[in-house]
Amino acid sequence: MSNISLTIDRQRVEVERGTTLLQAAEKLGIHIPTLCYLKDINEVGACRVCVVEVKGARVLQAACVTPAAEGMEVSTNSPRVLKARRHTLELILSDHPMECLTCIRNQNCELQSVAEAVGLREVRYQGKTTSYGEDTSTPSIVRNPAKCVLCRRCISVCQKVQGVSAIQAQERGFDTVVAPAFHLPLGEVACVLCGQCSLVCPTGAIHEVNQVDEVWAALADPARHVVVQTAPATRVSVGEEFGLPPGSIVTGKMVAALRRLGFDRVFDTDFTADLTIMEEGHELIRRVKEGGPLPLFTSCSPGWIKFIEHFYPGLLPHLSTCKSPQQMFGALAKTYYAEKAGIDPASIYVVSIMPCTAKKFEAARPEMSSSGYRDVDAVLTTRELGRMLREAGIDFNVLPEEDYDAPLGISTGAAAIFGATGGVMEAALRTAYEVITGRPLADINITPVRGLDGIKEASVPLNGLTLKAAVSHGLGNARKLMDLAVEGKADYHFIEIMCCPGGCIGGGGQPIPTDIGIRRRRLEAIYGVDERMALRKSHENPAVTALYQEFLGEPLGHRSHELLHTHYIARESVPRKEGAGK
Amino acid sequence: MTHPACCEAAPPGLSGDQQAALDDVIEKYRNRPGALISALHEAQEAVGYLPREVQVRVAEGLGVPPSEVFGVVTFYALFSTKPKGRFKISLCKGTACYVRGAPRVLERLERELGIEAGDTTGDGLFSLDVVRCLGACGLGPVITVNEDVHARLKPNRVRSLLEAYRRAGHEDRRGRG
Numbered sequence: 061m062s063n064i065s066l067t068i069d070r071q072r073v074e075v076e077r078g079t080t081l082l083q084a085a086e087k088l089g090i091h092i093p094t095l096c097y098l099k100d101i102n103e104v105g106a107c108r109v110c111v112v113e114v115k116g117a118r119v120l121q122a123a124c125v126t127p128a129a130e131g132m133e134v135s136t137n138s139p140r141v142l143k144a145r146r147h148t149l150e151l152i153l154s155d156h157p158m159e160c161l162t163c164i165r166n167q168n169c170e171l172q173s174v175a176e177a178v179g180l181r182e183v184r185y186q187g188k189t190t191s192y193g194e195d196t197s198t199p200s201i202v203r204n205p206a207k208c209v210l211c212r213r214c215i216s217v218c219q220k221v222q223g224v225s226a227i228q229a230q231e232r233g234f235d236t237v238v239a240p241a242f243h244l245p246l247g248e249v250a251c252v253l254c255g256q257c258s259l260v261c262p263t264g265a266i267h268e269v270n271q272v273d274e275v276w277a278a279l280a281d282p283a284r285h286v287v288v289q290t291a292p293a294t295r296v297s298v299g300e301e302f303g304l305p306p307g308s309i310v311t312g313k314m315v316a317a318l319r320r321l322g323f324d325r326v327f328d329t330d331f332t333a334d335l336t337i338m339e340e341g342h343e344l345i346r347r348v349k350e351g352g353p354l355p356l357f358t359s360c361s362p363g364w365i366k367f368i369e370h371f372y373p374g375l376l377p378h379l380s381t382c383k384s385p386q387q388m389f390g391a392l393a394k395t396y397y398a399e400k401a402g403i404d405p406a407s408i409y410v411v412s413i414m415p416c417t418a419k420k421f422e423a424a425r426p427e428m429s430s431s432g433y434r435d436v437d438a439v440l441t442t443r444e445l446g447r448m449l450r451e452a453g454i455d456f457n458v459l460p461e462e463d464y465d466a467p468l469g470i471s472t473g474a475a476a477i478f479g480a481t482g483g484v485m486e487a488a489l490r491t492a493y494e495v496i497t498g499r500p501l502a503d504i505n506i507t508p509v510r511g512l513d514g515i516k517e518a519s520v521p522l523n524g525l526t527l528k529a530a531v532s533h534g535l536g537n538a539r540k541l542m543d544l545a546v547e548g549k550a551d552y553h554f555i556e557i558m559c560c561p562g563g564c565i566g567g568g569g570q571p572i573p574t575d576i577g578i579r580r581r582r583l584e585a586i587y588g589v590d591e592r593m594a595l596r597k598s599h600e601n602p603a604v605t606a607l608y609q610e611f612l613g614e615p616l617g618h619r620s621h622e623l624l625h626t627h628y629i630a631r632e633s634v635p636r637k638e639g640a641g642k
Numbered sequence: 643m644t645h646p647a648c649c650e651a652a653p654p655g656l657s658g659d660q661q662a663a664l665d666d667v668i669e670k671y672r673n674r675p676g677a678l679i680s681a682l683h684e685a686q687e688a689v690g691y692l693p694r695e696v697q698v699r700v701a702e703g704l705g706v707p708p709s710e711v712f713g714v715v716t717f718y719a720l721f722s723t724k725p726k727g728r729f730k731i732s733l734c735k736g737t738a739c740y741v742r743g744a745p746r747v748l749e750r751l752e753r754e755l756g757i758e759a760g761d762t763t764g765d766g767l768f769s770l771d772v773v774r775c776l777g778a779c780g781l782g783p784v785i786t787v788n789e790d791v792h793a794r795l796k797p798n799r800v801r802s803l804l805e806a807y808r809r810a811g812h813e814d815r816r817g818r819g
Contacts, residue, residue: 225707231716241701241708242694249709634708636698 066132081112081123085136092136093145093177095152095170096211097124098260099575101220107211108148109174112136120144145178154185156263157206163264168572170262171209192237197247199424200269200417201255203227205237208265214238214257221561223536224367226251238265241634250370250633252535254363254559255417255441255568268417268569271438272448278409278438279322286409287325287397288318289389289468292333293415293479293564294442296585300571300578301446302456307581309589312461317449318413319462328464329412330471332385332392333478335607336360337487337598339624340382341495342615344488344554348525353377355530355545355552358484360384362422363559363568365628367535372542373630381625383435385478386412386419387428389468390435391623396611397468405433412439415479415567418559430623441569470603473590480586481533481563482509482516485556489520489529491599496522504596510587512562512580515540517552528552534561656689656696663688664696668703675706678714682721691722719773727762727769728814729807732786736775739782743797747783748772750797754804767811768804 063074068085075084080103085092096107105122112123115133120141135141153175160166192205212229215238219225226249230239240249258266278286299308318326344356359365359380368375383391390410398405412419416439422428423436440448449456464470474490477483486506493501508518509529514537519528530552532538538557544550560566565582566574590596598604612619656664667688671681681700686692692715701708715721733751735744752758755768762769778784781793787807795803 219707225709228707228709228713229717230709230713239709241697241712634698634701635694637695638693 064128064130066128066130066134068134069136075128077127079128081114081121081126081128081132081134082110084128085112085123085134090136091177092123093174094124095174095209095262096213098213098216101260102211102213102216104212104216107152107209109145109178111141111144111148113138113141142178146180149175149178149180150183150185152209153180153183154187155189156209157189158183163207164267164270165264165572169264188234190234190237192239195239195245196269197245198251198253198269198421200253200420201246201251201258202267202269203239203246204265204267205239206265207263208238209263210236210238211262212238213260213262214266217256217260221534221536222252222254222256222559223539224250224252224254227257242638244634248635250631252363252366252370252559253418253421253568254535256560257568258417259568259570259572259574268441268443269420270444270447271420271440272444272451274438275411275440275448276451278411281409283407284409285324285403285407286322286411287327287393287468288323288411288413289327289329289332289386289393290314290318290413291329291386291415291419291479291564292476292483292586292589293567293570293582294413294445295476295589296479296565296582297415297570298413298442298445299456301443301449304457305581306578307585309585310456311589312463313456313459314413314445315464316459316462317454317456320454320459321448321452323411325465325468326462327389327393327468328471328475329385329389330475330478331468331601331603332388333360333475333487334472334598334601334604335388335392335624336382336385336478336484337474337491338604338608338615339388339620340380341488341491341598343380343382344492345496346616348527348553355550355555356380358554358556359626360478360484361418361557361559361564362416363418364535364538364557366418366421366631367538367559368542369628369631370633371539372546375542375545376628376630378545379628381627383428383624383626384419384422385475386414386439387422387435387626388624390423390428390437391431392607393468394431394433394435395623396607399611400467405431408433409437410435412436413442413445414439415442415564415570416560417441417568419569427626430626442567442571443569446571467603467606470601471593472598472601473593473596474598475601476589476593477586479564480510480583481512481558482506482531482556483563483586484558485509485518485529485531485554487598488554488556489518489527490597492527493520493522494597495599509556510583512576512583527554529554529556531556533558533563533566535559660689664699668699671704673703673705675704678704678706678711679718682711682715686721691725693723693725697723724760724769725762725766727767728811729768729787731768731770732773732776733759733770734774734776734778734782734784735772736779736782738775738779739784742782742794744783746797747785747795747800750800751785751804754801767808 065074092110095109105125110123111120113135114121195203295311299310315326357379393410394405420439423439428435474487509516509531516531519526562579566579667684671677697711701711759772785792
């Protein structure tokens with residue numbers, strides 16, 4: 061690869077051919093402000109915030125898309141550049157609602173940061189504003205076109221990473237709006253509610269449905285017994301809401317924080333993650349013995365579930381009937397736990413802390429109430445938990461480390477890694493190997509299924525049968541496996557699919573920003589959690605064993621079937637005729 | 643302007659001929675997402691406009707997400723999501739026609755027809771669109787009705803002009819019985 065030499069702000073720099081001016085400047089420690097740019101995903105030069113002056117060029121160039129060339133002389137801070145950036149931002153802000161103080165992204169907004177970075181002190185234009193209204197049609201995601209700067213990051217991530225394309229730029233000129241087909245509300249099209257768009261939105265134009273006040277109300281109600289469960293991935297991310305570096309393991313602090321908020325019991329979704337391995341593992345064994353349908357697909361990730369329901373309904377029989385750990389927890393909290401603790405299930409209110417926006421949709425699915433009560437009453441994303449703790453004035457960083465309550469807070473390392481792509485598979489293989497062969501696994505770290513490759517494979521010899529497994533994350537990768545399955549070429553017994561890139565540690569409800577570097581650090585942390593656990597195999601969880609002895613009987617037994625398993629629905633991609641929606 | 647392209651009443655279903663022509667277009671471009679604009683163009687020729695059900699069929703046939711099809715349809719002025727009238731009126735609002743009084747002609751057309759630019763009359767007889775430069779700047783203000791060109795149009799001539807087409811339209815209908 062040949063190198064190029066150029067000067068930026070009178071400093072000479074050597075870069076590889078193909079490097080953009082933005083990257084070259086970064087190398088010199090010069091930070092050019094950006095707004096629409098999202099590395100590897102949205103590099104379109106649309107917003108013009110990153111313009112620089114290139115000697116000899118007639119007009120200013122967008123640094124994010126202009127390749128460095130030999131001998132180039134670039135200025136990133138000439139008066140012309142600084143004036144153009146401010147002017148561009150003034151135009152972007154001319155139709156932006158100036159309600160920063162009450163915006164959900166207050167103090168974590170890239171538009172705010174860019175305005176600060178370019179030194180904007182006044183907006184001289186007061187233009188027409190959009191008349192597209194807020195879209196509150198889903199339980200997970202809110203779209204507010206009034207705050208949209210048309211950067212198109214959400215479109216790119218939905219299309220390129222997730223392969224869903226629920227939203228696109230519609231109309232033209234000032235009427236341009238990022239919206240689903242036919243201006244339908246999100247709730248009526250094939251949006252999987254993964255929330256990846258909300259992670260990359262630079263403003264408050266796409267955000268999670270905020271349920272913090274519902275939870276405050278439940279906590280304040282003396283007639284309610286409010287229990288909380290925390291998803292595996294939240295313990296390695298919520299610290300970022302309080303300025304801790306990505307990858308900080310804050311399990312004990314999170315438990316302490318939740319107790320201080322007033323939850324009556326602090327439990328762990330990891331408990332039902334272990335339970336999922338028992339149920340799903342037996343489902344796999346049964347399908348292998350009874351001839352399918354194989355491959356079996358995992359069912360923990362609600363964005364993935366909605367994806368297959370919309371796009372591959374013909375493959376639904378392959379999906380495990382296991383509810384996700386979140387829903388299994390809710391069902392058991394209102395039956396097993398209620399019975400054990402002598403509490404009226406009608407008074408129990410279950411809150412989940414999830415890295416996920418789709419979990420809000422999952423909790424609201426009408427079939428998720430087989431105990432006679434809604435399994436999960438409210439779902440807070442990691443971001444909402446951060447907000448709630450700030451509202452409560454809890455100084456997260458000085459909290460002591462506390463332990464979860466028993467019994468629904470007891471778990472193993474196998475459950476913790478559910479938060480990482482490949483984790484469910486690894487946990488399942490740890491248990492399947494030992495249960496089927498009766499021998500301990502020599503090395504329980506099953507590394508072929510770890511890491512950020514889009515599709516990973518592993519095979520494990522099990523008493524004469526070689527179990528073939530595949531793992532994917534990000535729905536664009538899931539699509540590749542599904543297309544193979546449609547053709548009958550998916551030669552696997554078991555496929556783990558996680559909707560979000562990196563798995564739940566990269567979920568759409570996680571702290572902003574979430575990028576590839578941050579995902580890596582959260583992944584390392586979650587395997588760190590696993591390694592620190594005394595028990596690292598789901599079938600060794602004593603609380604799960606007790607649950608079967610005292611309440612469920614056996615995996616796939618009658619009670620399990622009733623409380624822990626579910627069914628799915630084929631969904632259309634878009635209503636075909638006008639007036640056919642709703 | 644809210645939801646500009648989706649609010650019309652449900653369109654009548656496609657006729658057998660239209661279905662067949664649409665099927666041909668979709669077969670021709672099946673699984674060729676790159677051919678979206680050509681396919682939409684031909685689908686519009688086959689059906690007359692691009693109602694939602696046609697867009698969804700094109701989306702499925704070519705393997706393009708419906709959101710993207712709708713994005714293209716609403717971006718290009720040549721695509722219409724509303725049925726066009728028996729008489730398609732195009733009013734030029736290019737610079738020359740504009741300064742020669744096109745806005746007043748438009749105002750009169752809208753009043754006489756009882757519709758706004760971009761719409762079609764309830765009886766399906768007229769549709770009205772604003773276009774940029776028809777290439778007859780010396781004759782402004784200009785409108786075209788289907789293939790007919792009407793030059794140096796004054797607002798006070800609009801009513802009689804429409805009347806003539808209305809009569810032709812009615813005779814047409816009687817003639818077809």
